[in-house]
Amino acid sequence: GVDVFDISTATARYVKTIPMPSSPNGLAIAPDLERIFVGTSSGSVAVADINTNSPTTNGVIDEVHTGGRQADLLDYSAARHRVYASNGADGTITSIDSETHEIRARFDVGHPLEQPRYDPADGMVYVTSPDADALFRIDPNDGSIKSSALGGCVPTGMAINPKSNHALIACKSFVMSWDLASGKSEVFGQVAGGDVVSYYSGADRFLVASPLGTGHSVIGIFGGTPIAYLSTVVTDARGKSAAYDETNHVIYTPDGRAGRAGIASFRAPAIPPPWLSFVTDFGPLVAILAVMGLVIYVVARSADPVRRRDPARQPVPRVLRPR
Numbered sequence: 001g002v003d004v005f006d007i008s009t010a011t012a013r014y015v016k017t018i019p020m021p022s023s024p025n026g027l028a029i030a031p032d033l034e035r036i037f038v039g040t041s042s043g044s045v046a047v048a049d050i051n052t053n054s055p056t057t058n059g060v061i062d063e064v065h066t067g068g069r070q071a072d073l074l075d076y077s078a079a080r081h082r083v084y085a086s087n088g089a090d091g092t093i094t095s096i097d098s099e100t101h102e103i104r105a106r107f108d109v110g111h112p113l114e115q116p117r118y119d120p121a122d123g124m125v126y127v128t129s130p131d132a133d134a135l136f137r138i139d140p141n142d143g144s145i146k147s148s149a150l151g152g153c154v155p156t157g158m159a160i161n162p163k164s165n166h167a168l169i170a171c172k173s174f175v176m177s178w179d180l181a182s183g184k185s186e187v188f189g190q191v192a193g194g195d196v197v198s199y200y201s202g203a204d205r206f207l208v209a210s211p212l213g214t215g216h217s218v219i220g221i222f223g224g225t226p227i228a229y230l231s232t233v234v235t236d237a238r239g240k241s242a243a244y245d246e247t248n249h250v251i252y253t254p255d256g257r258a259g260r261a262g263i264a265s266f267r268a269p270a271i272p273p274p275w276l277s278f279v280t281d282f283g284p285l286v287a288i289l290a291v292m293g294l295v296i297y298v299v300a301r302s303a304d305p306v307r308r309r310d311p312a313r314q315p316v317p318r319v320l321r322p323r
Helices: 274-302
Strands: 002-006 013-018 024-030 035-040 044-049 059-065 074-077 082-086 092-097 103-108 117-119 124-129 134-138 145-149 158-161 166-170 175-179 185-188 197-200 205-210 217-223 228-235 243-245 250-254 263-267
Touching: 024 074, 024 082, 035 074, 035 082, 074 117, 117 158, 124 158, 166 197, 166 205, 175 217, 197 243, 205 243, 217 250, 228 263
Parallel strands: 158 197
Antiparallel strands: 002 013, 024 035, 035 044, 044 059, 074 082, 082 092, 092 103, 117 124, 124 134, 134 145, 158 166, 166 175, 175 185, 197 205, 205 217, 217 228, 243 250, 250 263
């Protein structure tokens, strides 16, 4: 099922579990409709009511059969009233009307897929494929598909900042930023083995969850324009995703350890302003240069003819004249 937590305060409180028709995978929230859409292992997308004033709240009200072997990760577009569901191993994306729950289109990419992302900046749907080592751009208007090679990334999750039209992609051994307009990229080596990537516009933060295989996990934090690495937080939760509570500035991640259930959380770390990073990185060098400058100044002023002391006057020798 899908666990529901109350995060109105800085400490999350478990509320209940919404039963699902089969094991859940990813989910997408439609706040304008007060619905959640959940991809399931049977290939269907379950629709649950989260309107607290509704008699059917916290219950499944519909089930959309995508025709795929499973429905995995999803994304929601409020502007288009669409839910885009990845059928994972089938290599397809199913487009679902979020209001009528009818299937509107199915896009066949032809490679196993990760999470689709709708980009409000250009109206395209983007999705990565680790098998193809590529990023695919789908035009939801005509179904045309274009691919971009990622050069050894072997991508998993991806998220988009629509304001800058830049994406952040989790790769097998690193994280990559990608300009969706120009195709320019930058590689960050601080986080490896990332899974789901999410973006939160209010905080301007990307979160990259990496469960790793070493007994601990990390959450990589990125942000800014252009995208920059900001921090890494080590956890024991082994979560494959992370969420940012922008009201209380708390980051949550599922507890994926054996025999555990629930979520782990930590305060979002304070990120120093760029000028402070400059001082931290180059402060010692600046101090040395300042001391050297002072020494040079003192030496130079000492050599100034105006300030240099006159040499001590020597007595004029007496000259004895012969008598």
